[in-house]
Amino acid sequence: MAHMFSAGSRQVMSQAISGPIWPQYDFTVGAMLLLVCLSACVALAAGGGALDCPGGHRYSARGTAYYPADNPLEGGFVDMRGARLRTLQQFLAGSASYVSVAMDNHAGIAYGTSICIPEMNQRYNKHIVFKVVDTGSAFFGKGHSRIDICVSSQANSYDSTINGHLTLVFP
Template identity: 40%
Template sequence: MAPNKSGINARMENHNRYIFDATEIDCPGNVTHGSITLTAYYPQFDSDRKRDYLDMQSKKLYTLQEYLDNRAPYVTVGMDPDLRLPYGKEACIPELNRHFRRNIRLQVRDTHEDLRGGGYRRVDICVRTQEDSYDDVVNLLQVSLVL
């Protein structure tokens, strides 16, 4: 099988249908947390507060759309600050991988007071705009989280 432009091995079969190697979109990691609420947030570049458009170490927020366009090395996600996860901790949501038919590389690089107390039950994913935050794929989905 040859990799397609998303990097996933696929072969063409019966007039433009692709058969994907599902193992290539599996989530690596040791611990799976179930029944996670996935919500979306977006950078607010017109804000006077840098925290509205930079991550917790004042670095650029990378959005899901940038990642899907191959313009970002990962997607920024935010989680409960009380978890004290290391900055840049790799995370994976299998439902996103299956939906987009490719690995979506997530890194925990952000947090917010609204996430405090949510523990492993909530993940905030960074998207491009307010309109993108309404997409059903990233808004109030019950998903699994692999760390």
């Protein structure tokens, strides 16, 4: 044992601890760790990781946008229970804890149910919390196939990601 510390050589220490295969094993573990790290980086760059929507039920839906306005088409400034609408832009700015969305309230979706939409997470490079808190006559009988996302203005309602095919992931 004393010669192991006095030699100061990694080779001598390795052989004393684990025999002659230790240096090869050390290289293999290092190479494996490098591959794991590279794989994680590639997954994150491709929109994976925190931007994914894990688990739950997945539905394909057509998305549209609406914004708080005092007119019959947009429906006002509050959700179906009287709480103020929370917009995507407020969420992105950090001033709202979720984004209000409207869906079919006869589809068995409880008020306040959270939804994850991977296309929106990838578009804005952030995990966005959507909550079903609103409805409207355009959603009756549509089930999980339609979603209206609350944005801050008419100009923001033209977002091509919102107005396209969306994957809705329920918990």
